[in-house]
Amino acid sequence: ENLTFPNFFQIPFEEISRHDASIKGQWNADFFKNDNPIVLELGCGRGEYAITLAKLHPHLNFIGVDRKGARMWKGCKYAIENHLPNVAFIRTQIQFLQHFFAENEVSEIWLTFPDPQPKRSKVAKRLTSSFYLDIYKRVLQPSGCIHLKTDSELLFDYTKEVIQKLDYKILEIQEDIYGSDIENYALSIQTYYEKMWLEQGHKIYYMKFCLI
Secondary structure: HHHHHEEEEEOOOOHHHHOOOOOOOOHHHHHHHOOOOOEEEEEEOHHHHHHHHHHOOOOOEEEEEEOOOHHHHHHHHHHHHHHOOOEEEOOOOOOHHHHHHOOOOOOEEEEOOOHHHHHHHHHHHOOOHHHHHHHHHHHEEEEEEEEEEEEOHHHHHHHHHHHHOOOOOOEEOOOHHHHOOOOOHHHHHHOHHHHHHHHHHOEEEEEEEEOO
């Protein structure tokens, strides 16, 4: 059913690995019909962040990205039924991001509870590894920032080390966002997985950084 939603985009993995999507560089002109900044939610699942932020910020455009289409069905349907023209979803693997977005086309990226990939053999698959940061840098505006929200202390510490090693800039760090008053409402948005981790007593970590 996802394919019938006008806010859902999918190109077969074997095709997108060889060709750019036709909408690359044209998101604002062809889909959103405005010049507003584009914000990505990577590994968006049900799209809770993209949907909630889109309602709060109608002057921004939000695109959720995930490799599993079934997860995004709820977000696509909700956006249409609630008349949110500033939300879209893409089914693809994140390593193909540059096939969907042109250089400087994205203003911000949210990484909401990505898989921490705890095994040493899977370190390169962490969404804050240097491999993925290089992909983000290709589509982000120079002043664009990345938000990481995670319950994994391992991923949080790893990301901090990677950012410092690459001499990028950490703008904000919170090691327990619910341990004090939340001034940034965006941090209080809770995904399906976040609610699950909170029920299990996990702390929630947050980091904001830029790739300059």
